[in-house]
Amino acid sequence: MPVDFRELVEAPKTLPIRPAWVATDSTWFDLNASLDLASGETVQGLELRGGACQSLPDRAVRFILQYYPAKGQCVGLVRIEWRPLAPHTNPANCAPHLSMQRIVGSHIHGFEMNWLAGQDRLRTNNLPVAEALSVDPSSFQELLVVVGKELRITGLEKIEPPPWREADFFGV
Amino acid sequence: MVIKIDEKFASVVDAVAKEIVTTEHFGSASLIKVPLMYPSGATAVVQITHAQDRFFVTDMGMGHREADMIGASTLYNNSARPLAEHFGVRFDNQAFFVAEASRDQLASAVTIIANCSTEAASMSAMKAAERRFEEDSDILYRRLVKVFSDAEIERDIEFVGSSTHKWPVSSIVKRGSKIALFEPVNKYHASVINAAVKFNDISRLENPPQRIAVVKQKDELGNYLNLLRQAADVVEYKVSDETIIKLAKVA
Numbered sequence: 001m002p003v004d005f006r007e008l009v010e011a012p013k014t015l016p017i018r019p020a021w022v023a024t025d026s027t028w029f030d031l032n033a034s035l036d037l038a039s040g041e042t043v044q045g046l047e048l049r050g051g052a053c054q055s056l057p058d059r060a061v062r063f064i065l066q067y068y069p070a071k072g073q074c075v076g077l078v079r080i081e082w083r084p085l086a087p088h089t090n091p092a093n094c095a096p097h098l099s100m101q102r103i104v105g106s107h108i109h110g111f112e113m114n115w116l117a118g119q120d121r122l123r124t125n126n127l128p129v130a131e132a133l134s135v136d137p138s139s140f141q142e143l144l145v146v147v148g149k150e151l152r153i154t155g156l157e158k159i160e161p162p163p164w165r166e167a168d169f170f171g172v
Numbered sequence: 173m174v175i176k177i178d179e180k181f182a183s184v185v186d187a188v189a190k191e192i193v194t195t196e197h198f199g200s201a202s203l204i205k206v207p208l209m210y211p212s213g214a215t216a217v218v219q220i221t222h223a224q225d226r227f228f229v230t231d232m233g234m235g236h237r238e239a240d241m242i243g244a245s246t247l248y249n250n251s252a253r254p255l256a257e258h259f260g261v262r263f264d265n266q267a268f269f270v271a272e273a274s275r276d277q278l279a280s281a282v283t284i285i286a287n288c289s290t291e292a293a294s295m296s297a298m299k300a301a302e303r304r305f306e307e308d309s310d311i312l313y314r315r316l317v318k319v320f321s322d323a324e325i326e327r328d329i330e331f332v333g334s335s336t337h338k339w340p341v342s343s344i345v346k347r348g349s350k351i352a353l354f355e356p357v358n359k360y361h362a363s364v365i366n367a368a369v370k371f372n373d374i375s376r377l378e379n380p381p382q383r384i385a386v387v388k389q390k391d392e393l394g395n396y397l398n399l400l401r402q403a404a405d406v407v408e409y410k411v412s413d414e415t416i417i418k419l420a421k422v423a
Contacts, residue, residue, distance in 0.1 A: 025233060025266050027232055027233055027266075027267075028233065028237065049241075051237065053232075056198075064241065066241075068243055072307065073242070073243065073300060073303060073307075074241070074242050074243030074244075076241060076242070079241075081214075084214070085196070085203060085205075085217045085234075086205045086214055086215035086216065086217040086234075087194075087205065087214075087215045088212075088213050088214050088215065089209055089213050089215065090213060091213065102191075109212075124297075124301065125211040125212055125213075125297055126211065126212045126238075126241055126242050126297070127212065128211070128212055128213045129213075130213065
């Protein structure tokens, strides 16, 4: 039976355990968290992924709600980019108010704006449509509030800020 | 003759050019944001650091992270290595970089690194999409083993068409001298065109095998169905075992 992505996005979710940031290379931190539904079920394949740059405090943080089954493709469902290093450009073939918008700051790649209702599927290429966040979080804690609201996950305050360090000679 | 420049229009174009290439500085490092996009729509960023008059240029592994988001980091690495070799830059399984560019080489180094990063990300996204075909191929195989014996089915083989081109075929059923080709086809352009060309070529053989395109839902195909059935029978996965045996004509 096909997975109902909208149901996964809209269902209230919680973190069963406190996830930690891990340095996956010399530049980036990653975070991976399982998610529980209200029934207490930890959903197979459903996860919250985080990403941050080790030497850029309060910049370039991303959170993704994604479905990544053991066998099959990884499907991003919602993504929030906080103060990203680079602008985002929307494709032309999306809602008129978003079409070809260039977004320089924090933004969200929402589920609905990337859902092709007529074809009953998400757009290809990992949520290519985004819109600016209506309120740009001023701190990591505020970002968690926005992520919790948009991804419908409670208890995100459990997540510690990434253990950032200052930029060094070797760059960010 | 002097062509008068429309200053107002020219200033708009100049402003756009400045808008699409921007920089940001972090003391020891600077970023250049270039007008190249990853498949997700994110703009490519290249970092430059320097030691005296030599410059280190890297994509900071941004392309790799783009691919990782869709579970395609291995595919990214497979695409990245030949690209790095082709352009003569380095790739360390995470980032593209030029270790010691001179000032004269700097603009080209930034251009090459940004292009390698976005190109590898695009290639890995395309390959990840092709995986869907492999999954369809598994589903088809599981359907066929309900109808035919394991020994009668061969998977992922090459079949030579009239053009002498070798086509990859998902599943072949052989019973004595009778052969039937089964191919999963989805509703997307690339899948339909690939199957249609393949079936057309194979149908022109002197003794062509049976050709069966298997789809999830015919009504998803629209007029692609007309194209597919020019050289193949088309059925949905849910048809009866008898129908599959009948179409294969191996009974």
